[in-house]
Amino acid sequence: MFGLECALNVEFNPAEMERVFMDAKANQVQTKQYAFHQSKGLIVTGRVDGYEPESIWLRVESAKSLAPTLSSILERTRYRIFRTCGREETEIG
Numbered sequence: 001m002f003g004l005e006c007a008l009n010v011e012f013n014p015a016e017m018e019r020v021f022m023d024a025k026a027n028q029v030q031t032k033q034y035a036f037h038q039s040k041g042l043i044v045t046g047r048v049d050g051y052e053p054e055s056i057w058l059r060v061e062s063a064k065s066l067a068p069t070l071s072s073i074l075e076r077t078r079y080r081i082f083r084t085c086g087r088e089e090t091e092i093g
Helices: 002-008 014-026 067-092
Strands: 032-039 042-048 057-062
Touching: 002 042, 002 057, 002 067, 014 032, 014 042
Parallel strands: none
Antiparallel strands: 032 042, 042 057
16 A cells, blocks of 8 residues: 555555554454545545455546556565565475
């Protein structure tokens, strides 16, 4: 989420970010909706499906094309997850 804030050069609503974690702890069965950012030309929302508290689906709506930026974020995220998981396996094993 922080990387997305940086890439989009915006700040997400801190209360809404906190609500994501509070909701995950309190209720892990209901679908939840979040509004992280809204400004002229850019809206970032999120959804957590029922019974899926570990996954948040993000939606970015923009007046200009953000496809290259979002593709880069996804690639970097995949790489970071790969590096993190590999490190944990090495430390455990």
